[in-house]
Amino acid sequence: MRLSAILSLVVMLVACDAARGPVTLHPADRPPERLSDWGIVFADGKTFELNADVVPYDLNTPLFSDYALKMRTVWMPPGMSASYMAEGVLDFPVGTIISKTFHYEKSGHQKNGSLTVVKADRESALNEDAELDLSDYVLIETRLLVHYEDGWTALPYVWNETQTDASLEIAGDDRQLGLVAGTDTLDIVYVVPDKNQCGGCHVTDHGAKDLQPIGPKAWQLNRDYSWWGNDATQLENWSGRGLLRGFDGDAPAGVRWSPPGQATLEQRVRAYLDVNCAHCHNPAGAADTSALHLNLDAPVDRLYGICKTPVAVGRGSGDRPFDIYPGRPQDSILVYRMQHSDPAIAMPELGRSAVHTEGVTAVSDWIAALNGDCR
Structure with missing residues (x-):
């Protein structure tokens, strides 16, 4: 299916979140300045939430990012699904939008006017309703990976101080943060990568030069996730919901970084x-x-x-x-x-x-x- 047809399908057929509107796949050469225009995630200064058609996911072993918490999501055009890959990243269809929102728990302290946040000892703060209470958390940035016909593109969005929307920052950004752990505070400069720096990590094949997702591999997704409300793995739930094809129930064992669990x-x-x-x-x-x-x-x-x-x-x-x-x-x-x-x-x-x-x-x-x- 060509991108033009997918764009039409998105506009015509995607189910709307009554309060927020549908997910919208924008042309590669005209990305919106506001994150909310994608319809993936929303915030009103009080609550951060996902579009009803967006699926959150978590990884067994996440990338370390300055002790930030992360909310990961995936959306695929209606009727489309990813192809299972035992090795490497799942094969996502054209039109897929993957998001990752970096946030911290508020510490309740101020230090020289800088934002102080909790140095997280966990990776995710998502509750079973897929929401964040913004009286307890502060949003820093949301990164999108969007799959077009000619490949993936990366887009960094930075959240405003009122926590109501995020703006596209192709050149990146930075924030002064104090990471609080007990009575200690570590001052850092949190760096939002620019568009080219995103490629520095997501171009995993230097010869091909193509951006690719990094995290959603079979071994990474082979774990349960409370959002689904059951004990099945994410791979099993994705398959059951029609988001994943070619999965027969056999997957590489997931290795949990923390807590150690059964891993050596x-x-x-x-x-x-x-x-x-x-x-x-x-x-x-x-x-x-x-x-x-x-x-x-x-x-x-x-x-x-x-x-x-x-x-x-x-x-x-x-x-x-x-x-x-x-x-x-x-x-x-x-x-x-x-x-x-x-x-x-x-x-x-x-x-x-x-x-x-x-x-x-x-x-x-x-x-x-x-x-x-x-x-």
């Missing part, structure tokens, strides 16, 4: 590195010249960083000899770069200003437990 330390760390690093550090990714492959299906060998000397990292090596030095996390470049927020050293390069303490601890513990000698 190595499984958790490998899932974490896949999500936070492998969009660049894979054989076809933007960091392919580093010869460091951190994708989940890569063997744990030299190309995974074990006793691997750096190709060219400058200050980023910290004079450490190997990417991963078994038994010696303090001498591993991977840990050194995770521990830094300096843009010239930090990894990942985009998407965070804060150090993910819990991630550093888990990766360090895993490396400390590795056997081997790099001599």
